Structure formats: C-alpha cells, structure tokens
Amino acid sequence: MITSFAAACVEAWQELRIHKLRVLLSLIGVGVAVCALTVVVALGDMMSQGLRETFERESGRPATYTMEVFFETAASPGYTAVRTAADEALERSGIRYASVNSPTSIDDAVPADGGIAAGTGMESFELGAFTQVFVVDPDYAVIHRQRVTAGRWFTAEDAQNLSPPIVVDQLFLDRRGLSAAQLPVTTELPGSGGMTATIIGVGPAPYASDQPAMFLLSQTAAQVPELAANLEYVSLEMWLPEEISEELAQQVAADVARALPDAEVSVWRTDYAAWGEDPVALGGLRTALLGISGLILLLGALGLMNIALVTIQQRIREIGIRRSFGATGGRIFFSVMMESVVATAVAGGVGVLAAMLILKSPRVTAELERVVMDAPPFPLSAALLGLVVSVGVGALAGLVPAVLATRVRIVDAIRS
Amino acid sequence: MSAPPQAPDPQPALIELQDASRSVRLPDDSLLTILAGVNLTVQSGEHIGIVGRSGTGKSTLLNLLGLLDRPSDGAMLWAGTPVQRLSGRAAARIRGRDIGFVFQQFNLLPGRTALENVAAPLLYATGREFRRRKDIAAAMLDRLGLGHRLDELPTNLSGGEQQRVAIARALVRGPRVVLADEPTGALDVETGRMVMGMLDEATRESGSALITITHDPAIAMMAGRRFRLAGGRLHPGEAGHPGGSLHPAACGNAGVANAEEGA
Numbered sequence: 053m054i055t056s057f058a059a060a061c062v063e064a065w066q067e068l069r070i071h072k073l074r075v076l077l078s079l080i081g082v083g084v085a086v087c088a089l090t091v092v093v094a095l096g097d098m099m100s101q102g103l104r105e106t107f108e109r110e111s112g113r114p115a116t117y118t119m120e121v122f123f124e125t126a127a128s129p130g131y132t133a134v135r136t137a138a139d140e141a142l143e144r145s146g147i148r149y150a151s152v153n154s155p156t157s158i159d160d161a162v163p164a165d166g167g168i169a170a171g172t173g174m175e176s177f178e179l180g181a182f183t184q185v186f187v188v189d190p191d192y193a194v195i196h197r198q199r200v201t202a203g204r205w206f207t208a209e210d211a212q213n214l215s216p217p218i219v220v221d222q223l224f225l226d227r228r229g230l231s232a233a234q235l236p237v238t239t240e241l242p243g244s245g246g247m248t249a250t251i252i253g254v255g256p257a258p259y260a261s262d263q264p265a266m267f268l269l270s271q272t273a274a275q276v277p278e279l280a281a282n283l284e285y286v287s288l289e290m291w292l293p294e295e296i297s298e299e300l301a302q303q304v305a306a307d308v309a310r311a312l313p314d315a316e317v318s319v320w321r322t323d324y325a326a327w328g329e330d331p332v333a334l335g336g337l338r339t340a341l342l343g344i345s346g347l348i349l350l351l352g353a354l355g356l357m358n359i360a361l362v363t364i365q366q367r368i369r370e371i372g373i374r375r376s377f378g379a380t381g382g383r384i385f386f387s388v389m390m391e392s393v394v395a396t397a398v399a400g401g402v403g404v405l406a407a408m409l410i411l412k413s414p415r416v417t418a419e420l421e422r423v424v425m426d427a428p429p430f431p432l433s434a435a436l437l438g439l440v441v442s443v444g445v446g447a448l449a450g451l452v453p454a455v456l457a458t459r460v461r462i463v464d465a466i467r468s
Numbered sequence: 469m470s471a472p473p474q475a476p477d478p479q480p481a482l483i484e485l486q487d488a489s490r491s492v493r494l495p496d497d498s499l500l501t502i503l504a505g506v507n508l509t510v511q512s513g514e515h516i517g518i519v520g521r522s523g524t525g526k527s528t529l530l531n532l533l534g535l536l537d538r539p540s541d542g543a544m545l546w547a548g549t550p551v552q553r554l555s556g557r558a559a560a561r562i563r564g565r566d567i568g569f570v571f572q573q574f575n576l577l578p579g580r581t582a583l584e585n586v587a588a589p590l591l592y593a594t595g596r597e598f599r600r601r602k603d604i605a606a607a608m609l610d611r612l613g614l615g616h617r618l619d620e621l622p623t624n625l626s627g628g629e630q631q632r633v634a635i636a637r638a639l640v641r642g643p644r645v646v647l648a649d650e651p652t653g654a655l656d657v658e659t660g661r662m663v664m665g666m667l668d669e670a671t672r673e674s675g676s677a678l679i680t681i682t683h684d685p686a687i688a689m690m691a692g693r694r695f696r697l698a699g700g701r702l703h704p705g706e707a708g709h710p711g712g713s714l715h716p717a718a719c720g721n722a723g724v725a726n727a728e729e730g731a
C-alpha cells in the first residue's frame with residue numbers, strides 16, 4: 053500500500069516534470085482563483101474582526117451596560133459618595149469590571165506659561181484647540197480593549213499618587229515635543245490651571261480624531277474643578293457576563309437607588325452587540341464576493357480539466373503501455389488523480405502566499421486602517437480554506453480524466 | 469502454485485490455448501472473426517516463432533497470450549488457471565510479474581530517460597524490487613550494452629538502441645514469457661538481427677519463454693518451434709528451408725504462397 057503510494061508519487065512527479073507548460077498553466081489558472089478566494093475570505097474576516105475590535109474599543113465588549121446616576125430635584129452628595137454607593141452595589145452583585153466613562157473636552161487655549169515645552173506650545177493658542185479628555189477607572193482598559201504602546205496603563209494604586217498620572221495619545225506627546233522614550237514625564241494637566249501631571253503611558257485614543265487625547269482617573273478628575281463638574285452626572289460602565297447581564301444590571305441599579313433615595317438611576321446596554329443581530333457580519337457583500345471567486349475557481353477548474361482531457365488523449369498510448377507491464381486500473385486512476393492534485397496543491401499554495409502578500413502590502417493595510425483602527429493579522433482559517441479548496445479543485449478536475457484513463461481498452465491503446 | 473482440477477498434470481504448461489477464437493463487432497454490427505479455433509501450448513523456456521501475412525491476426529493472438537485481451541470462445545489457461553477466472557487485478561499482476569512485451573514501435577514512454585523507462589515496470593513491484601529499481605534497471609541496460617546511455621531520452625537514441633531499451637524493460641522483472649510483436653519490424657535487417665540475437669540470448673540465459681512474431685524468416689528460424697498464422701488458425705511451420713536465413717526472399721514467398729493456400 054505504501055509502495056503503491058510512493059510509486060504513484062514517482063509517476064506523478066515524472067509526469068509533471070515532462071509537462072512543465074501544463075503545470076505552469078494550471079498554476080496560473082488555479083493559483084489566481086485560489087488567491088482571489090483567499091483574499092476575499094481573509095479580507096472579510098479581517099474587516100469583521102477589525103470592525104468588531106473598533107466597535108469594542110468605542111462601545112465596550114459584550115455585554116457592557118451603562119448606569120447613570122444623577123440628581124434632578126435634590127443636591128448631589130458629591131462624586132465620592134455616589135461612587136461609594138455604586139461600588140458597594142457592584143461588590144454585592146459580584147461584578148468585577150466597572151469603570152467611569154465620562155468623555156469631555158477641554159479648551160486648551162490657556163496661557164502656555166506653565167509646564168508646556170517651549171516653542172511647541174504655540175499651537176495651544178490657536179482657536180479651536182481642544183484636548184479630548186476621557187475620565188476613566190483602571191478597568192476601562194479591560195472593557196474597551198484599551199492598549200498602551202509605551203509605558204503602562206493605570207493600576208488601582210495610581211489614585212494615591214501626588215502627581216496625577218495620565219495616559220495620552222501620540223498626538224498629545226507630539227504637541228508638547230515629547231517622545232515615548234522619555235516616559236514617565238511630567239507636564240501641565242490641561243484645564244487644571246497649573247497642576248502638574250505625570251504621563252505614564254501612551255496609547256491610541258478611542259476614536260480617530262485630530263485632537264490630542266488624554267485619559268485620567270476619575271479620582272483625579274474629582275479634584276480638578278473644571279473636570280469635577282463633569283462628574284456630577286456619574287456614568288458608570290459595567291462589563292457583565294452576557295447570559296445574565298440584564299438581571300445583574302437591574303439588580304445593581306436597584307441597589308444604588310436604594311442607597312441614594314434622591315437619585316435618578318437608569319441602566320441600559322450600550323455595547324455594539326445590543327444594536328442588532330451581528331452588525332459586523334458583512335452579509336450580502338461577502339456572499340457576493342464569495343460567489344464571484346467561486347465562479348473564478350470553477351472556470352479555473354474547467355480550464356484545468358480541459359488541459360487534462362487534452363493530454364489524456366495524447367497519453368492513452370502511454371497508459372496502455374503502463375498497463376501492459378502491470379498497472380491496474382486503480383493505479384492508473386490514482387496516478388492521473390495525483391498529478392492533478394499535486395499540481396493544484398502547489399498552485400493553491402502559491403495563491404495563498406500571494407493573497408498573504410497582497411493583504412500585508414502597505415497600500416492595502418493603509419486602506420484597511422481607514423475603516424478599522426488596526427488591521428488584524430491574516431486569518432489562518434482563510435489560508436487553510438484556500439489550500440483545501442485547491443486540493444478539492446484538483447481532485448474534481450482530475451476525476452473526469454482519471455475515469456477516462458481507466459476506461460481505455462489496453463489493446464486499442466497500444467495499437468493506436 | 470497449486471494445480472487446479474482441470475490440469476491433472478503436476479507441472480501445467482505455461483500457456484495453453486484450446487480452440488480459442490476471437491471476434492470483434494464492427495461498427496456496421498457485423499461480426500469479424502479474426503482467430504477461429506487456435507490451439508497452442510507454450511512450455512516454460514521454449515522459443516516459438518510465428519509468421520503470417522499482414523492482417524491475419526498475429527497481434528490479436530499475442531494480445532491473448534499476454535492477457536491484454538481474452539478469447540471470445542474456447543479456453544485459455546495461464547499456468548493451468550483458466551483466464552476467465554482471473555480478475556482484472558490478477559491479470560495485471562501476472563502481466564507485471566510474468567510477462568514482458570516488446571513491440572514493433574518500441575513503445576518507450578516519451579520524455580523519460582532510458583533508465584526511467586526500464587525502471588517503470590518496477591514501480592508496480594514491491595519490496596526490494598521497488599526500492600532498488602534504479603540499480604536493477606541500470607544492470608539490465610548494462611547487460612544489453614547500453615550502460616553508457618542511461619540518462620538519454622528515447623528521442624536521442626537510434627532505433628536499435630530504443631529497441632534494446634524496450635527489451636531491457638521487458639526483461640527487468642525476470643518474466644516467465646516474453647512476447648515480441650515484430651520486434652525488428654522498424655529496424656534495418658542488420659540491426660534487427662543483432663537486436664534479435666540479444667533478445668534470444670537474454671531469454672535463454674534467464675530461462676524465459678519467447679514468442680516472436682516476425683516477417684523475417686531468418687528470425688523465425690531462431691525459434692525452436694515455428695507456426696504460420698493463416699485463416700484464423702495456426703499451422704505448424706514447415707521444417708524445410710534450412711538455409712532460409714540466407715535466402716529470405718525465397719522463404720518469404722513460400723510463406724505468402726502457404727498463406728494463400730490456407731485462406
């Protein structure tokens with residue numbers, strides 16, 4: 053059995069060596085089709101993966117709930133009191149991840165006589181120069197997949213620091229003439245009127261924007277008058293297990309309402325998955341693209357079968373000769389099939405490689421990053437699909453010639 | 469090998485044709501009888517020569533003997549086993565192991581070197597024969613005086629050399645019988661006799677039976693037993709013409725005359 057397989061491989065290899073042109077033709081046809089198919093599938097995967105991550109960065113991972121606590125009629129007992137009540141409720145319900153999420157922006161056009169680096173601070177005087185401020189807690193990084201590219205994200209201990217820690221984006225650094233290599237570095241806290249903050253990390257902003265962005269802890273914000281106003285209206289995000297998220301969210305809200313009888317408490321789901329079935333599925337577009345590449349593949353397979361059929365006609369005599377020295381019908385079938393499969397597997401491998409190169413090329417990556425924040429890696433599943441499909445096409449295209457080859461009457465083959 | 473009940477003989481003949489006939493259905497649905505009642509017994513190691521005019525069914529007979537075809541009537545036994553009982557697989561195995569073919573048009577595999585051609589039958593063997601196929605093939609080519617042309621493609625070889633490669637390929641698995649269908653038909657007389665001499669000698673050395681179809685009486689004379697195919701039947705060859713090889717024309721004419729008689 054193993055001998056037969058090895059022998060069939062030897063035969064297939066000799067056959068392919070002799071028909072180099074034929075191999076090249078099948079390489080091109082099938083390779084192009086497999087490449088197209090792989091690109092479509094991989095691009096679809098990368099798009100939905102990228103979109104999903106983008107959505108998660110913006111609105112939180114499923115299931116993220118937002119609880120708002122505000123005081124309409126009575127006076128607010130202050131952020132710290134509200135937060136204490138909320139933390140107790142969270143603790144009771146066993147919720148591990150929660151974070152304030154209060155985005156705001158600060159007019160940065162303050163006199164740049166503070167800690168702003170000389171020379172570069174000029175831009176701060178321009179009209180409409182704002183800094184986006186994201187008031188958060190350490191768990192924000194978990195809920196929103198927030199990353200840092202240099203330095204580090206907040207820890208629970210950071211709230212005690214005398215110099216308030218901040219995490220900023222690259223633009224923020226650039227505006228101040230700072231670089232990530234200098235971390236940690238102190239700077240004036242925007243909007244604080246002269247307070248000094250320590251930049252501990254650099255990471256991308258939650259939304260693409262041409263304004264610099266800065267994250268700071270809610271405890272820090274509570275001490276800065278201009279930012280504290282933003283916390284009168286406490287907006288707290290909770291990351292909950294999807295199956296029981298609704299019950300948990302309602303339970304926490306009810307607990308907080310009990311602890312703060314004057315407060316208005318509301319809670320609702322805010323992650324992207326709450327918007328509908330699966331907003332990142334590319335649906336119709338993907339189906340159409342798959343259909344098109346399936347068609348290309350079919351044409352490739354037909355071309356391949358055509359070439360194989362033509363050469364089978366030329367090879368009938370050869371098949372007869374082989375049968376005269378002992379090849380069984382099964383072996384002839386297997387040999388013809390193997391040739392087809394070996395050729396398309398090679399072609400498919402090249403096609404998949406080409407697809408990888410295309411999707412990793414700077415131009416495509418740049419296009420992708422206009423839609424999603426970071427282009428995800430090439431999906432392995434698409435590469436595997438490309439290979440499986442190419443072997444399948446080889447088997448399919450080899451089937452008809454292989455059946456024909458075994459049907460040949462030896463006597464006719466030799467006399468022809 | 470156990471003797472089947474049909475052959476009480478402990479050592480059955482290698483091949484036996486008993487009143488075997490072969491007919492084909494033509495496109496116009498009429499039946500063309502090519503062979504009509506052929507009787508022939510081939511013993512191990514014997515050399516047989518068959519002559520006959522073109523179109524008398526010599527190739528058809530050889531295809532029957534080589535298990536490439538089956539008689540439409542009558543019986544054929546391979547080593548005592550009726551061929552009707554052999555499956556396609558079993559027939560293929562016997563062809564590979566016990567039968568070697570040499571054709572008029574050489575029938576080498578195009579694009580493969582001499583060595584690859586001779587090694588090709590060993591791709592259907594197992595064990596040592598398969599693993600050492602290159603060495604075995606090289607040794608066989610060497611025996612036929614082609615040890616220096618192993619990597620040559622058929623298109624670069626002369627007719628005589630190509631036929632020697634074909635003979636090496638037929639002999640490479642040590643068959644019990646070699647079937648040669650006009651092996652010298654595409655060669656000039658000199659080369660033909662040289663090549664035929666090599667085939668004759670190699671089969672004698674290995675103890676293989678040899679059945680040769682030929683137009684050349686001199687070549688037919690090399691065989692121990694001779695037949696003439698005419699009218700769909702085998703006729704024992706006349707032992708006369710001891711100097712046949714010196715007068716091929718006379719001998720050929722006699723063959724034609726006999727064939728006309730038989731028809």
Ligand SMILES: Nc1ncnc2c1ncn2[C@@H]1O[C@H](COP(=O)(O)OP(=O)(O)OP(=O)(O)O)[C@@H](O)[C@H]1O
Nearest residue numbers: 492494500502520521522523524525526527528529
């Ligand atoms: N499958 C077939 N269909 C129709 N006719 C056939 C078939 N096989 C053989 N014949 C005919 O039977 C006759 C004998 O054929 P065969 O090839 O055996 O002759 P041959 O003696 O080998 O002739 P040559 O010396 O020319 O090779 C020829 O007339 C041939 O046309």
Ligand SMILES: [Mg+2]
Nearest residue numbers: 526527528649
């Ligand atoms: Mg013939």
